Amino acid sequence: MSENLKRHIEAISSETLNGENYSRSDFARSILNYPAMMVPSVQEPIIEALSYALNKNVSLMDPFMGASNTLVTGMKYGMNVFGQDINPLSILLSQVKTSFYQKEELIDADKRVISTINGDNSDVIEISFINIDKWFTKDIQAELSKIYRAIRREQNLKIRKFFWVVLAETIRLTSNDRTSTFKMHMRPIEEINSRQISAIKTFTSVSKKNIKNISDYISVLIQSGHIKKEKYVKNIDVVWGDTNSEIKTKKTFNLLVTSPPYGDNQTTVTYGQFSYLPLQWIPVEDIDDSIAIDYLKTAQSIDNKSLGGQVKESINEIEERVFEKSKTLKKFVTQFKDNERKKAEKVTRFINDLDNSIDKMLPRMRKDSFLVWTIGNRNVNKQVVQNDLILKELFTHKGVSLFTDLEREILSKRMPGRNNFSNTMSKEKIIIFKKTN
Numbered sequence: 001m002s003e004n005l006k007r008h009i010e011a012i013s014s015e016t017l018n019g020e021n022y023s024r025s026d027f028a029r030s031i032l033n034y035p036a037m038m039v040p041s042v043q044e045p046i047i048e049a050l051s052y053a054l055n056k057n058v059s060l061m062d063p064f065m066g067a068s069n070t071l072v073t074g075m076k077y078g079m080n081v082f083g084q085d086i087n088p089l090s091i092l093l094s095q096v097k098t099s100f101y102q103k104e105e106l107i108d109a110d111k112r113v114i115s116t117i118n119g120d121n122s123d124v125i126e127i128s129f130i131n132i133d134k135w136f137t138k139d140i141q142a143e144l145s146k147i148y149r150a151i152r153r154e155q156n157l158k159i160r161k162f163f164w165v166v167l168a169e170t171i172r173l174t175s176n177d178r179t180s181t182f183k184m185h186m187r188p189i190e191e192i193n194s195r196q197i198s199a200i201k202t203f204t205s206v207s208k209k210n211i212k213n214i215s216d217y218i219s220v221l222i223q224s225g226h227i228k229k230e231k232y233v234k235n236i237d238v239v240w241g242d243t244n245s246e247i248k249t250k251k252t253f254n255l256l257v258t259s260p261p262y263g264d265n266q267t268t269v270t271y272g273q274f275s276y277l278p279l280q281w282i283p284v285e286d287i288d289d290s291i292a293i294d295y296l297k298t299a300q301s302i303d304n305k306s307l308g309g310q311v312k313e314s315i316n317e318i319e320e321r322v323f324e325k326s327k328t329l330k331k332f333v334t335q336f337k338d339n340e341r342k343k344a345e346k347v348t349r350f351i352n353d354l355d356n357s358i359d360k361m362l363p364r365m366r367k368d369s370f371l372v373w374t375i376g377n378r379n380v381n382k383q384v385v386q387n388d389l390i391l392k393e394l395f396t397h398k399g400v401s402l403f404t405d406l407e408r409e410i411l412s413k414r415m416p417g418r419n420n421f422s423n424t425m426s427k428e429k430i431i432i433f434k435k436t437n
């Protein structure tokens with residue numbers, strides 16, 4: 001049975017793995033353009049095969065949930081799903097993507113919110129933070145404030161969450177920050193001055209698009225019998241937490257599917273910086289009251305708390321411990337001296353945190369569970385950090401064996417989300433481990 005499963009997974013076509021047949025809107029993927037999203041149709045055949053192997057009785061965890069595309073794909077197969085992330089924007093987005101909404105209730109709420117916005121003559125700016133005038137023109141601030149007030153008037157929290165996500169995407173599209181990079185980088189002044197953009201118009205069209213995407217996804221769940229009495233039939237947990245410290249549940253799982261960061265957020269994908277402007281406009285009490293970081297303090301706050309972001313221990317102690325687990329990492333780091341060595345130390349810190357996070361996950365994984373990791377390599381000091389090999393070595397050291405692995409091309413034109421940072425490679429590995437004890 002194990003051999004059949006392996007053959008089945010290894011036979012998944014390269015077109016599927018490369019995401020050539022994917023649709024941008026599959027599974028509400030496009031409701032907010034979160035960085036480095038997985039493409040559901042790439043993961044789906046693997047998740048489907050493992051669902052059968054686990055007798056369709058699956059509890060799925062993603063400890064680096066991001067835009068929750070893994071959870072959403074798991075829900076299509078009727079799984080219990082649990083996701084955790086350190087970024088409050090990931091939590092909000094995932095709450096919305098895993099909630100049940102009636103199309104009619106969203107259409108009614110949309111009409112109400114738009115009419116409140118249009119009837120609002122106030123020019124009070126609702127939000128203030130350092131450099132707000134750098135990141136938003138006064139006109140956009142006034143428009144966003146009208147939208148903010150209209151959303152706050154909504155009584156139902158689930159409905160407010162839906163519109164906060166619409167507002168987040170509106171902010172991404174109408175702020176002075178460039179959309180071409182996840183780091184905060186202002187557009188040229190001439191462009192800002194000549195740009196014809198309206199936050200209210202953008203909000204109106206994003207809202208309509210999101211209503212369609214969410215309703216389409218919910219109809220898929222209804223058709224497959226996973227929604228009964230307006231409720232998903234299995235459990236859904238979306239949790240704010242630092243995976244490097246703990247997995248915030250007592251539950252256990254037989255499937256883990258994740259795509260972790262490739263390196264520390266400051267030098268790879270700055271998920272936190274990407275989220276900084278939208279989060280200024282979304283009240284924390286409408287996201288989750290367990291969030292325990294002061295994420296609005298600086299644009300770096302979230303990224304500094306993410307994997308590889310904190311300097312807690314001396315590098316010598318870390319090296320001693322991690323080099324023993326990964327010869328590939330040791331070989332990579334020790335080839336450098338001086339400044340280059342300093343840069344490579346960030347890789348060691350990141351891998352140490354990743355290793356530590358895996359130690360938090362494994363006790364939650366049952367005997368005979370599968371762990372599916374999508375990870376790519378990256379360049380540091382013009383040399384390749386072989387994240388895939390390093391990950392395999394970390395798991396081997398913990399006594400968890402490789403089941404099989406697959407490779408996929410990242411087609412940059414079609415998947416700007418994954419390839420928008422220049423120092424990563426054009427290929428990713430999907431590595432599947434099996435925990436047998």
Ligand SMILES: C[S@@+](CC[C@H](N)C(=O)[O-])C[C@H]1O[C@@H](n2cnc3c(N)ncnc32)[C@H](O)[C@@H]1O
Nearest residue numbers: 037038064066067069085086087242243306307
């Ligand atoms: C590649 S993304 C996940 C993408 C996701 N699989 C998807 O399909 O959208 C990696 C995620 O790891 C999160 N992350 C980084 N460090 C973390 C930590 N210490 N604890 C929890 N999440 C963390 C980031 O916020 C980011 O959302």
